[in-house]
Amino acid sequence: MWQLFQFPLCPFSRKVRLVLGEKGVPHELVRENPWEKRDEFIDMNPAGETPVIVEVDSKTILIGSQPIVEYFEEEVDKAPMLDGSARARAEIRRLTGFFDERLYGDVVAPLMHERMMKRLVSREAPDTGALRQAMRVANNYIDYLDYLLDTRRWLAGNSLSLADFTAAAHLSVIDYLGALDWRGHQQTKDWYSVMKSRPCFAPLLGERMEGIAPPSHYDKVDF
Structure with a gap:
């Protein structure tokens, strides 16, 4: 096990x-x-x-x-995450790295520091300026997802891949912390609804971090 x-x-x-x-x-x-x-x-x-x-x-x-x-x-052969041609796999890895490094560093890490670490560890008040900046930058990343989904069924191409699960993992934390404004982002919102509807997502949506409550829409597939 x-x-x-x-x-x-x-x-x-x-x-x-x-x-x-x-x-x-x-x-x-x-x-x-x-x-x-x-x-x-x-x-x-x-x-x-x-x-x-x-x-x-x-x-x-x-x-x-x-x-x-x-x-x-x-x-494990089931549900391939890095499938397709060498070019397709390179794009999956590019986006996976982009989300893990840039989206995390620019948005997720600052939000976690202000809304989680300060509350649970240092008992400090969050810096509202830092929160506003992270939320503005998050909107830029959603713009990029909208751009990708303009011409692709999934983020990296025509097949569900590790890029989709990586982006969804980071967005789920941002959304839990109440820092996503979905207005004007229907394509990404529809994609995220599909990701949230997958059985593997249910345990995440039902889990809570002590002392930090998510927004009411967080665990709803249709939001």
Whole structure:
């Protein structure tokens, strides 16, 4: 049995959870707050970051969302995440990296710092200026998704791929934190509704982070 060390608002953990759910890989969730820097967790991953997945019997340890999903992509044939020609796979990897690096760094990380870390860890009030800036930048990224979906069925092309699950994982955290304005973004909203309707998404939509309530539309497929 696999154990996934994660916490509810970690977008990289969510990315792995969506892929494992889509591929039908049995796993147990283990709550890990990386800011606590538990010795046992640091021993597994010296970077102290989630996600980490462990196969209990073999003691196999996989670290980081991209190595984890690529491992299961190679091991499990169901629901391919990196399919198609070399050019198609390159585009999937480009967008996956773009969302994991740029969307996370520009929007998700600042929001998590202001609305989660300050509330749960440092007990500080959020910086409203930083929140407004993150929300403005989030709108720019939704504009880009609209652009992609103008000519593509899915974000990276004609097939559902890791790019879609990666973007959806990050957007789900932004949406949970109440920082997405869906007005004027019907194409991306329709795509996200389809992603939310997949069975692998249901556990994420039903989960809550203590002390932080999502907006009322968060867990609704039609919103």
